[in-house]
Amino acid sequence: MPVSIRDRMADAIRFLSLDAIERATDGHPGAPLGCAEIITALFTRHMKFDPQNPLWPDRDRFVLSNGHGSMLLYSALHLSGYEGISIDEIRNFRVLGSHTHGHPERAPELGIEVTTGPLGQGIANAVGMAVAEARLAAFIGPDIVDHRTFALVGDGCLMEGVGQEVISLAGHLRLGKLCFLWDDNRITDDGSTDLSISEDVRGRFRIAGWQVIDVDGHDIDAVTEALKAADADEHPSMIACTTVIGRGLPRLEGRRGAHGGRVYSADLVEAREAAGWTHGLFEVPSDVYKAWTDGASVRNRPNVAAWEAAVAALPANRRAEFERLMRGDLPDGWREMLTAHRKRLAEEATTRSSNEATAEIVNLLAETIPELLPGAPDLEGPTNCKGKLVAFTAEEPTGRYLHYGIREHAMGSMMNGIVAHGGVLPLGATYLVFSDYMRPALRMAALMDLPVVTIYSHDSIGIGRNGPTHQPVEYLASLRAMPNMAVFRPADAVETAECWELALDRRGGPSSMICSRQPLQALRCDGGTQNKSAAGAYVLAEAEGGPRTVTLLATGSEVALAVAARDRLQADGVATAVVSMPCWELFEAQSVAYRNAVLGPGTIRVGVEAAVRQGWDRWIGPNGGFVGMTGFGASGASDDLYRHFGITVGAIVEQAKSRIEKNFEQISLAQF
Amino acid sequence: MPVSIRDRMADAIRFLSLDAIERATDGHPGAPLGCAEIITALFTRHMKFDPQNPLWPDRDRFVLSNGHGSMLLYSALHLSGYEGISIDEIRNFRVLGSHTHGHPERAPELGIEVTTGPLGQGIANAVGMAVAEARLAAFIGPDIVDHRTFALVGDGCLMEGVGQEVISLAGHLRLGKLCFLWDDNRITDDGSTDLSISEDVRGRFRIAGWQVIDVDGHDIDAVTEALKAADADEHPSMIACTTVIGRGLPRLEGRRGAHGGRVYSADLVEAREAAGWTHGLFEVPSDVYKAWTDGASVRNRPNVAAWEAAVAALPANRRAEFERLMRGDLPDGWREMLTAHRKRLAEEATTRSSNEATAEIVNLLAETIPELLPGAPDLEGPTNCKGKLVAFTAEEPTGRYLHYGIREHAMGSMMNGIVAHGGVLPLGATYLVFSDYMRPALRMAALMDLPVVTIYSHDSIGIGRNGPTHQPVEYLASLRAMPNMAVFRPADAVETAECWELALDRRGGPSSMICSRQPLQALRCDGGTQNKSAAGAYVLAEAEGGPRTVTLLATGSEVALAVAARDRLQADGVATAVVSMPCWELFEAQSVAYRNAVLGPGTIRVGVEAAVRQGWDRWIGPNGGFVGMTGFGASGASDDLYRHFGITVGAIVEQAKSRIEKNFEQISLAQF
Structure with missing residues (x-):
């Protein structure tokens, strides 16, 4: 019996994937083989997208959350007609310099919406995308914004805590345009899923308010029907696709080894025989190519045309606003607002915590930036970024504050999805200690170059x-150890406003805004219009009465201690400068000349930060002093703790003076 | 109507807590007031423990997972008769130097089994404790080991991903002696739980295989009955206790502000009037004290006596074994085994990855150490620590390998609970990138001084x-930034064996064993019995042909590159030493003299590590070179990547030579 074109479309995924994985001598065959029919149904019959217009704003989003199955995605993208995923790219799977990386890496122009691989991140990104769509549709209108988010998900994503968090929250937010397709193959890397899970996964979704649909994952028609049923329901949907892992690879199908096992050239022969696939390596017959592009691209062209007409028909100001949002530009006026605010702060010289200063700025930004979506994991009160905003809920998609619940990891990963989607600007706020709960998400933001800003108070x-x-x-x-993460720790309200300007300007990576709970004395009453924090570090107070002998370097709440220590040292005749270092990453990017002018090589340098020393040696040199923490903190009043741990004006003065007395030259280069 | 002694026992918790929180001007009244009856029932009627023998090995374990409600625990411990929690300690709640910290900090002798506060960690610890109990009971016998684990849990713990992970795994492992008491008060810090969750929490437990019991949390008799029903079931139980947050504090009860709101002196008066509590501040009437100690301590004395008799009746060797396990000592012979293995490795000089070398050692340790419980989050194959061990399951509690499922965070937090429990030695193994998923657990291990060893391959x-x-x-x-975390990164198989000895010797904090996936050349063929890694860093190859000009410092897989670079430099007449630095934390603890002898101050120093530079400036000084990564990696073959990122023998040689040519003195102190 000849194999139908429908099934050969799926087989084309299988053989491109097998050939590529064999050639790379490395990769995961289980998912590309097991999910070939699911993806064929989704891409060629259901999903709204156009490989000829990969950045079409109203496209449906697809996330391969089980990113190890990357060849599944690359095969489908190639067959769909994405120019950037040529057959040569498929051949060069996992080769340095190709776009067909081991795990998918964000490149929307190639059809790759987010970087996936660390499990659970992808579905959490998808939930964020669905939030962005709902919020944007409520703001711009459903005639312009009306698309869906699909995620293919394996068992791993559903076992991970972050996956569980977003299942709960997506159900609560009733994200009806969200659909997960579960590759229910009952196999993980260790073997049978029975080894580590016995819960009713379908039931887990149902109790969270999801529609659950069961389907044979190898039946393209049935998957197509299930997708329609998902569309029709107002709840998020989970389509449980029963599949055979590694289907079509006789030696491994249905077995543990299929997940990530090696594929050999003999396998390519055996699989071809089993499927009746008579084509050579990396060869796809033209009728299969045509069926794919008809399904993926031609089918959708009327949708694109209709949408373009609807956008063209928008009133000019609405259209400009929508285009601004899609470019990711902030509305005019935000910078002027922030500068005026900064000037006011400098004039008023008010003592306030950088947490309060941040909350004030977020509330001002919310007035200027309609796409702003602040939120917190159940710390609305202490972080205080809600202001007058109404909560975003299933009933109020125009709401502009997101209650994430006590789910920090979900917040981090969802923000990545929201920013990757575009059109909505999330600001998550939590305590700094809880950044560890969301660290895998922060890393993905840094890796994807996503400008995600997170506020960390209680620092x-x-x-x-x-x-x-x-x-x-x-x-x-x-946080400073993470590549492409900008860490801001402002010293007072004026610096806080400066750092906010810098964080909002930063387009190529995430920012961490680190804020104190305790009040910070106003140190910057200069009122100038120059953003001094833009250089990452600057001389806050130059030495007086002679050439600089001592340089005190500090960040955040400890800058005030350094200023007080300078007063004492100057009074004792020691010419002392204070350097504020709100952002090391920006300072590192300055010229050597500027850095030397700030750091004062040859002077006695003392770093001050209520944190561990690691990293400070770069700035203070081998003879430098450091006043900070050497271990964990303790429970007690803040002032008691600063004294207890020796982070005091006296300790800074003593560190500087003891170095002057010892005579700089006598200190061996390796005396620690 | 006079208030019964039963209810006054709960009121004693309320007033001690209120008085302490008011005095501290800080704290969380919601849980101590809302859960007073639950804890009274558990401590005075049900739980097997004895405040006079706080370290009794067969005591039931209690975990306050909602650690912000710490005064609930301190009040109950004081009333139960723990000597260390005197009334003065209660008065000094949250004062520096007291034991009544803001959040409970592990001190088993005071009845505090684990440090809690970061939500979700406590219940995951509890699941680990229940695993330890089941494993130990299977090993030692149920006549000696037969106790339960109880955790009080708030909404936050159940929303957190790690909480969701352990609910799933505990149900799968059918931990019948585990019981969660859920403070179902429908209020979080943000307000109503409706803001962020609408799932059926009871259903979530049921689909995971838990028994769920509903009870009025203010009815001591009903809670007592529910605890009996929990005992009787072979599944883990969740008792959903309907409560009113802040009950007994008229101004706040049932309201959002009750969670962490300030308590004022007027509140103490109002609450006393409402409850008919006629006693002064921090005053507990003697009949209430007596009822508490009767319930908590006297009730349990026969249990302690019977247990002591059972232990005394054990055959001498079994008894000695049990006592060894309880002391946390390893069995005789492990060190000799490891030393012999190291010698063999040095003789054979085999090239192998440190991951393989580690797996080999774990398999050897498993033969020697019966309490060893390796496990992995679905990476059994790549980490390869299972060997011949049988899986620990509900049916096979004698099993000695734990399939954690794709739940890294659960693994980390459960290991903390297992180690805090004692008698079982867990070894978790995963990829290094996934350590971020478990970082909040690693921090808790470090904070609790728990000797938890985690293996990270693929480094x-x-x-x-x-x-x-x-x-x-x-x-x-x-990882190095975390206080009290020892990070080991061995350079070859011999160093791997050395690091394992050091990690197993380390009793006061966690260790991270960082392993390569790629094969490592044998560098240490000396075969000596000295553990050179014990100093943290040592001279692997001294300079020859003159005083040392260059010092190359490296760790792990990059030490071999440094050795090859040294060969080239020596051939060119540059006297070059190689320093291997497997553990910075141990090196930091050495004398200045030793460190200087190793580091070679005044020589040209180049650090080599396939990782970011942060931290290296401490060792290489301001004129030092560094060969490593400046950003994220890429997808490609390992050799291609090392070349692409310039981590090569040539680059090391060039870094050293360019510094020689420039003349050390000419390099400004602050040239980066």
């Missing part, structure tokens, strides 16, 4: 009595 | 084609 032992569980000491170092 | 771009999502670059820095 040190300065929080006081809640104790060491809630006192960050290693977090500045661990 | 750099050396993994190759899986790409940047799976290539750690910032992880060495972020």
Whole structure:
């Protein structure tokens, strides 16, 4: 019996994937083989997108959450007609320099919406995308914004905590345009799923308010019907697709080894025989190519045309607003607003925590930036970024504040999805210690170059009595260790406003806005219009009465201690400068000349930060002093803790003076 | 109507808590007031423990997972008769130097089994404790080990991903002696739980295989009956206790502000009037004290006596074994085994990955150490620590390998619980990139001084084609930033064996064993019995032909590159030493003299590590060179990536030579 074109479309995925994985001598065959029919149904019969217009704003979003099955996606993208995924790219799967990476890496122009691989991240991104769509549709109108988000998901994503968090929240938010397709193959890397899970996964979705549809994942027609049923329901849908892992690879299908096992050239022969696939390596017959592009591209062209007409028919101001949102530009006026605010702060010289200063700015931004969507994981009160905003809910999609629940990881990953989608600007706020809960998401934002801004309040032992569980000491170092993460720790309200301008300007990566709980004295009353924090570090107070002998370097709440220490040292005749370093990453990018002018090589340098020393040696040199933490904090009043841990004006003065007395030259280069 | 002694026992918790929170001007009244009856029932009528013998090995474990309600625990411990929690401690709640910290901090002798506060961690610890109990009971016998684990849990713990992970796994493992008491008060910090959750929480437990019991949380008799029903069931039980948050505090009860709102002196008066509590501040009448100690301590004395008799009746060798396990000592012979293995490795000089070398050691340890419980989150194959071990399951509690499922965070937090329980030695193994998923658990291990060892394989771009999502670059820095975490990165099989000895010897904090996927050349063929890694860093190859000009410092897989670079430099007449630095934390603890002897101050120093530079400036000084990563990795073959990112023998030689040519003195102190 000849194989139908329908089934050969799926087989084309199988053989492109097998050939590529065999050639790479590395890869995961299980998902591309097991999900070939699911993806054929989704891409060629259901999903609204156009490979000829890959960045079409109203396209449906697809996320391969089980990113190890990357060849599934690359095969489908190639067959769909994405120019960037040529047959040569398929041949060069996993070769340095190709676009067909081991795991998919965000490139919307190639049809890859997000980087996936670390499990659970992808479906959480998808939930964020569905939130962005719902919020944007409510703002712009459903004639312009009306698309769906699909995610293919394996068992791993559903076992991961972050996956569980977003299942719960997506159900609560009743994201009706969200659909997960579960590759229910009953196999993980260890073997049978029975080894580690016995819960009713379908039931888990149902109790969270999802529609659950069961389907044979190898029946393209049945999957197509299920997708229609998903569309028709007002709840998010989970289509449980029963599949055979590695289907079509006789040696491995249905077995543990199929997940990530090696594919050999003999397998290519055997699989071809089993499927009746008579074509050579990386060869796809023209009727199969045509059926794919008809299904994926031609089918959707009327949709694109209709949408373009609807956009053209928008009133000019609405259209301009929509186009601005799609470009990711902020509305005019935000910078002027922020500059005026900064000037006011400098004039008023008010003592306030950088948390308060941030909340004030977020509330101002919310007035200027309609796409702003602040939110917090159940810390609305302490982080205080809600202001007058109404909550975003199933009933109020025009709402502009997101209650994430006590789900930090979900917040982080959903923000990535929201930013990757575009048109909505999320701002998540939590305590700095909880950044560890969302760290895998922060890493993905950094890796995807996504400009995601997170606010972290309660940044040190300065929080006081809640104790060491809630006192960050290693977090500045661990966030600074992450490539492409900008870490801002402002010293007062004016610096806070400066750092906000910089974070909003940053388009190629995430920012962490680190804020104190305790009040910070106003240090910057200059009122100038120059954003001094833009250089990452600057001389806040130059030495007086002679050439600089001592340079005190500090960030955030400790800059005030350095200023007080300078007063004492100057009074004792020691010419001392204070350098504020709100953003190391920006400072690192300055010229050597500027950095040397700020750091004062040859002077006695003391770093001050209520955190661990790691990283400071870069700035203070081998003879430098450091006043900070050497271990975890403790439960007690903030002032008691600063004294207890020796982070005091006296300690800074003593560190500087003891180095002057020892005579700089006598200190061996490796004396620590 | 006079208030019964039963209800006054609960009121005693309320007033001690209120008085303490008011005095501290800070704290969370909601849980102590809302759960007073639950804890009274559990502590005075049900739980098997004895405040006079706080370390009794067969005591039931209690975890306050909603750690912000710490005064609930301190009040109950004081009333139960724990000497260390005196009334003065209660008065000094949240004062620096007291034991009554803002959140409970592990101190089993005071009745505090684990440190809690970051939500979700406590219940995951509890699941780990229940695993330890089941495993230990299977090993030692149910006449000696037969106790339960109880956790009080709030909404936050159940929303957190890690909580969801352990609910699933505990149900799968059918941990029948585990019982959660859910403080179902329908209020979180943001307000009504309706803001962020609408799922059927009871249903979520049921579909995971838990028994769910509903009860009025303010009815001591009903809670007691529910606890009996929990005991009787072979599944883990969740008792859903309907409560009123802040009950007994008229101004706040049932309201959002009750969670963490300030308590004022007027509240103490109002609450006393409402409850008919006529006693002064911090005053508990003697009949209430007596009822508490009768219930908590006297009730349990026969249990302790019977248990002591059973232990005394054990055959001497079984008894000695049990006592060894309870002390946390390893069995005789492990060190000799490891030393012999190391010697053999040095003789054979075999090239193998440190991942393979580690797996081999774990398999050997499993033969020697019966309490060893390796496990992995669905990476049994790649981490390869199962060997011949049978899986630990509901049916096979004698099993010695734990399939955690794709739940890294659960693994981390459960290991903390297992180690806190004692008697079982868990070893979790996963990829280094997934350590971020468990980072909040790692922090708790470090904070609790728990000797938890985690194995991280696939430690750099050396993994190759899986790409940047799976290539750690910032992880060495972020783990080293954590206080009390020892990070081991061995350079070959011999160093791997040395590091294992050090990790197993380390009793006061966690260890991270960082392993390569790619094969590592044998560098240590000395065969000596000295554990050179014990100093954290050592001179692997001294300079020859003159005083040392260059010092190359490296870790792990990059040490071999440094050795090859040294060969070239020596051939060119540059006297060059190689320093291997398997554990920075141990090196930091050495004398200045030793560190200087190793680091070679005044020589040209170049650090080599396939990771970011952060932290290296401490060792290489301001004129030092660094060969490593400056950003994320890429997808490609391992060798291609090392070349692409310039981590090569040539680059190391060039870094050293360019510094020699420039003349050390001419390099400004702040040239970066």
